[in-house]
Amino acid sequence: MITQERLQKVIAASGRYSRRQAEELIKQGKVIVDGKKITQLGSKVNPQQSRIVVCGRLIFNRAQKKYFLFHKPRQCMVTRDDPEGRKTIYDYLPQKMKNFKPVGRLDYDSEGLLLLTNDGELAQKLTHPQFHIEKIYEVKVVSKPHLRQLERLRTGFELDGRKTLPMKVDIIDENPKSTWLSMVLHEGRNRQIRRMCDKVGLTVKTLVRTQFGPFALKGIPYAKYKEVSLNLTPFVSRFIPRIRYEKAV
Known part of the structure; x- marks a missing residue:
């Protein structure tokens, strides 16, 4: 039909x-x-x-829909042009990718996984609040967090007039001067992790997104990208992908 x-x-x-x-x-x-x-x-x-x-x-x-996973470097903007003259993600990408749009955002000082595509329908579903797409971050904070600080992050609190959703927070590694945390978000407010950490008294030194929905950062070198071919199947308002990774460039 x-x-x-x-x-x-x-x-x-x-x-x-x-x-x-x-x-x-x-x-x-x-x-x-x-x-x-x-x-x-x-x-x-x-x-x-x-x-x-x-x-x-x-x-x-x-048939021409394409999907690229990019390891966004620190200190670049997720935009086509920056009025302040700062570097953007497109300074790191070839001309053939200038018309592909990023799905979601990472702030200037953050790094990690960014999806670029010309598939507007998929982009909308991955960013729409109703789907609660999982995003995983590794976050380095100054010193060692107290248990009460971690619990506030996990249970959520009011931000921009709305309570944040519950979040999984685990300690990955720690020493007297800093701690690496794994943080799993199911929403995407502006600079949410940095603002939440600041509100509970934690200073973020490094923030890396390692996963966005079914897509993972693993295997993509810093400031490089991979094209992926995928077939998305709807399942309980989510997607189960079958992904073939191409050579990183």
């Missing part, structure tokens, strides 16, 4: 445009499907077979 979807939805799923932007481009006659200009909203296409060109650029072909 051939599945037909609304053209604006298919364009938005590419990750390049929002649904509203897609609708405006269709009305302006800037969308070509299989060689034919489309100006009628509500037109339907087969996303697995149709060749869709927007503003002169081929933007969607389901």
Whole structure:
């Protein structure tokens, strides 16, 4: 059975445009499907077979969806351009990846796993609060945390007017001057780990994201990336991937 979807939805799923932007481009006659200009909203296409060109650029072909895992280095921004002139992730990536968008964020001083893709539908599901996608971090803090500090992190407390979700926190390694913690989040508020640690009196020295949903940082060198091929299967609002790792570059 051939599945037909609304053209604006298919364009938005590419990750390049929002649904509203897609609708405006269709009305302006800037969308070509299989060689034919489309100006009628509500037109339907087969996303697995149709060749869709927007503003002169081929933007969607389901077979062309790609996924890259990048080991984000410290002191770079997860954005295309920075008004302060700081390095961005795209300074470390080849030209062919300039149109792939990051899924989620890591702050300037943090490092670790970052997914980049042109699959807008997957990106939305991985970042939507209702799915509670698991993210694992290794965090180095100054000195040795007290039990009450760890318990506050685990049980949660009010942040930005809302209580944080319960979080798994374990000690990985410790010495008199510093402690490495493993922290498992199921939400993604702005600079959440740093702010939570600060609120309980812990100073973060290093923060590394080691896992994001089904994706892991292991095997990806610092500031390098891997392309992954995957087949996602829905299961209880999550995904069980079958992933083949390509050579790191």
